[in-house]
Amino acid sequence: MSHNIKILPGATVCEDCTLEGDITIGGGTVIHPRVTIIAEGGPIIIAEYCLFEEYSTIIHKKSDKQENPPKPLFIGAHNVFEVGCKLESPCGHIGESNVFECRSFVGVDVKIGSGCVIGAACSLNAPQTLADNTVIWGSEHHNREALEKQPSQMLQLDFLSKVMPNYHRLRKPNVHKRQTSRQSQEPIKA
């Protein structure tokens, strides 16, 4: 598998994580150690200010009816992936300001809008589309519609990007500003 990791300026990416395939990480995004992001079915593009906590796993799965060139998996801004959550998706798009709580699982045929919360240990396997601001919680997967998007984690991200360099080896941003704008344009066209 080709390794083509693009880290934009302002992103905090720990060295101790598994990044495979064609991955673009937006500015302001924080990736904790032990995170796994595998782009085997196509590129993964992560927008700005996302938070990936320890042991979260994002896999862009290979599928049989793959288009050529493969469609990228685009993860919108301000998404929070809490400890141990898992997302397997060949679908092209994850909205913004979603929260994937601890040990939640999102299977392949789930389309996720914006402002959704997948509760701790909830697992979504059946093909479905989550409307914006859907909150799923509890062992019985109750769901409700929130009035507004979840508050952003800007303070936390700010803090982490200041503190993490003191305790972890980081991967250096390898894309310059000029290229940045072109990169982030791509998914919108796609």
Added chain:
Amino acid sequence: MAYLTQPDYVKYVCSCGQLKPITNLYFCRHCLQIRCAFCICHEVDSHYCANCLENMPSSEARLKKNRCSSCFDCPSCFHTLSTRATLAQPRQSTEQGSGDTKVENKQPKKMYYLSCFNCRWTSRDVGIPDQPVASGGWPERANPYATRVNQLLDYYKAIAQQEKQEKLDRERKKFAIRGKYITLTDKTGLTGAMARNIAGLPSSESSSSAIASFTPSQASEEVEELPEEFYTKELNLNQITSMPQRLASPEWQPTHVSRLHPIAKLLSVKRSQRCRVCDHNLTKPEYNPGSIKFKIELLAFYHVPEVKIISYEPIKPGCTSALLLKLTNPTGHEMQIRLMQPEDIPEPEERVDEPKSIEKSLEKSLNLEKDTSWYETVKRKPILLTECRITIPDVTLTLAQRDDAAEYDDDATHDANDIILWRKSNKLALRLQVVTSGEAQAGAAAGAVLALQYRYRNAVPPAAQPPRDHTLHAALRLHLGPVCG
């Protein structure tokens, strides 16, 4: 032993006949009997809020309808709501409109709202305005049926009072027949109404007026028809409340999620337990709600020898299987244990050899008046018939007292004995034989019964007597998995 998630393999027979794991049983040191939650008296010690740990007397709790005034539960998922702070930006438009006059007021103000960490419901979802203070001040919703509920309350209070009065009158008549005593009212010529007035009690007239003016509600045949939209309009389940959500606030029973309102948190109680036979406390918690300790804690786990199943051979009809048990002496005194069949437990005899003091006889006469009919209805004979029968060895086992330091000692000593497998401080392992009858059905649950006769030293005897040893019995039922085919 009781497990958190597994079934209870060893159950003890309570003095009332219930089968319970040892961790759910109490031991009355005064009756020297095993008691369970089913046959003891539960009393409320104190009311407190489990969230803020505020303590309140029962009268106040009743006044507040057993709810905390500062904590709330989520109306959506019933988890406790947390208070969250936000910085409210002063409105831009007003800023510009009023110009320089509000410059010093520009600092963002801290505002608070309630939020649920489980389902992410917030007080903003239903349009409750943010509050400038962290606790309290949340708008309360008035109960639309408050007047009717109060009417009902008054009515039943009046009825209760009337019944009490009637009972008192009856009592007085009894005394009058005896003719020995002169009641206060008789002597002074006061009437009942005057006496009530002096005592500050509401006069009987007012209570009777509450009864007279009360109108019972009427059931009606005619029910409003459902509006047309119930049949035609598409339902959005996200907008409709669930049944538990409606029942959680019975005053309003919101049908729409936009009408959900924080639920004032229900108070918890600290309970103490009392033996119903001798009226002594079995457990008494410390008063402070933050403390999980007990002042009195007479649990069977600390007084009755504990039996655990180590392992057993599969139970087959008509076969003999080995059964390994572990016995533990939880007390601070050496204990002699004999195994026996439950049917060989001698019937408890009335203890008549007790020294008869004045106190005792007084107690007895009080006990005579005590209503003990409950015990007859509660008591049952446990079903201890099983297809498996444990062959009981005729030995007396001696178990050392519990010694917490011995936990760190060396390996167990292995006795050269067919019955005792090993010993280690206050524990020993036994090897027993289980004979299964040929009629046992394959697949059915196999159970065996066993009784223990043990010497128990009552270390805290009443009034400075020397500690006394008692011979006590406990019957228990072991679950040995399914009968194999």
